[in-house]
Amino acid sequence: MISALIWPLLVGLLISGLFEALLSPRPRPFWQRGAAANSVHLGSWLLLFGLLVLLLQRPWFAVMVCLSLQLVVVQSSNAKSHTLNEPFICHDFEYFWDAILHPRLYVPFFGVGLAIAASSAAVVAIGGFFYWEGSLVTSEGANRFLTNALGLIALGSLLLAVSVRRLPAIVLQPIDDMHRLGLFASLWSYGVALMRAPVPTPEQSPFHALTPVASAHQGKQPLPNVVLVQSESFFDPRPWCEEVDASLLHHFDITRANATLHGALNVPAWGANTVRTECAVLTGIAPDHWGIRQFNPYRTLARHPMPSLASALKAAGYRTVCVHPYLASFYFRHKVIPQLGFDHFIDINAFQSSDKNGQYVSDQAVARKIGRLLEDDDNRPLFVFVITMENHGPLHLEAPNQATLADTLPGAPWPLPDHLRDLAVYLQHLSESDKMLASVKNSLNTAKRPGLLGWYGDHVPILPEAYAHFTPPDGRTPYMVWSTESWVTAGVGAANAYEPFELAANELGVQLFKQVFGHDISSDVIKVEPEPQEQE
Structure with a gap:
């Protein structure tokens, strides 16, 4: 069971790091960010991968979905930086729903052709993975499957709980914060800060x-x-x-x-x-x-x-x-x-x-x-x-x-x-x-x-x-x-x-x-x- 998860996990984590290099402006390389930021990246990947494995029961399919979601955020961040001089921040997740309700205001900046191509590829990939990759519940048994999937989720959650609080303070300059912390750590930092922020009186x-x-x-x-x-x-x-x-x-x-x-x-x-x-x-x-x-x-x-x-x-x-x-x-x-x-x-x-x-x-x-x-x-x-x-x-x-x-x-x-x-x-x-x-x-x-x-x-x-x-x-x-x-x-x-x-x-x-x-x-x-x- 472990071998069925470890290779998809490692391959996905490696590609996830390469995807960050596609960001414009580009964050610091991993070796310059500090242990806390890198731990947040790893913990985020473990948590998201574990949740998708639990949902889909297919680890390679879960990797594809994880990477696709990250690529959407990367492309959205690049489009936003190109047009608004500001990269993607956690506040922007709600705009994905707005993009569905008001596509004219958002999709053209993302790229109409890219949006159509990505949607078509997603449909083909979903069908292909369900056809070619077998369910871990069937091959490994429900108990072993649940134990390992929940273990990944718990490990990712623990790593995030320890690491997020150790991140350097953000300066509320999205370009600078993204550059110092990377994509995952900057998103978590802004999200946690937003939950804790007082309301102006x-x-x-x-x-x-x-x-x-x-x-x-x-x-x-x-x-x-x-x-x-x-x-x-x-x-x-x-x-x-x-x-x-x-x-x-x-x-x-x-x-x-x-x-x-x-x-x-x-x-x-x-x-x-x-x-x-x-x-x-x-x-x-x-x-x-x-x-x-x-x-x-x-x-x-x-x-x-x-x-x-x-x-x-x-x-x-x-x-x-x-x-x-x-x-x-x-x-x-x-x-x-x-x-x-x-x-x-x-x-x-x-x-x-x-x-x-x-x-x-x-x-x-x-x-x-x-x-x-x-x-x-x-x-x-x-x-x-x-x-x-x-x-x-x-x-x-x-x-x-x-x-x-x-x-x-x-x-x-x-x-x-x-x-x-x-x-x-x-x-x-x-x-x-x-x-x-x-x-x-x-x-x-x-x-x-x-x-x-x-x-x-x-x-x-x-x-x-x-x-x-x-x-x-x-x-x-x-x-x-x-x-x-x-x-x-x-x-x-x-x-x-x-x-x-x-x-x-x-x-x-x-x-x-x-x-x-x-x-x-x-x-x-x-x-x-x-x-x-x-x-x-």
């Missing part, structure tokens, strides 16, 4: 202290309507790529020139993971304060309410609405948005198929929805938080339009070279975001109340071929706060009102709050939030 949000300030203003003065737009993958590509037409973001340029506050926003995401930026803006809590939970804070917020910009404005008498033209359940927003103090959540069900531009609901359709909300005057000020979708990838599923190149990439040849194809698609949609900006401003100008518009990008887009050709941007996105009324002044003094100021994402919501209620708010109330620093 409501007092850590600056809106915990600002909510009484907002309540004190209720009914005392006319308050403006507020629209805050989180524009999908919005950034200004013109400083990064000189081939982009200089007038691409015409309305953005005009608005920024008259904005009361604007500049670069340091966002905690690259290419995706929108909720990291979204959470920072709405709660005012810096990613560092979330600890290991920073990589998907909405999983925590789905169970734990937190003060936010929305709840603070609601305390001042605002009607609070969130508009997101996608499935409400994605990222648990159907649970999180009410927890953050929104009265209504308008999702994909409020839009028609004719509202689409490309793969998703257009920014223009979202702008029309905002306009109708602003027309519905119920004597309360309105706060609308908007999460757009039009510019969401995968961009390579769309074909560039030659007719639009004159307005986006006027000097580009046709057919486009590979590094410009996704960029051209992105710029087509980015121009629609610019038109949305103009529409929302017009709606705010024609409303009965004065209005404030906040606008920012959640992260830069996924354009790996363009970044490889032109060099990557720095990852920051633009933000601005614009007002229909000239009496609103920037939070750093009227003399510098139109100078650009750099903000962290968790500072933007507080700055918008100060625009609404004035800048005589005691610094002690928001002492956790520094004033924005002037950009060079």
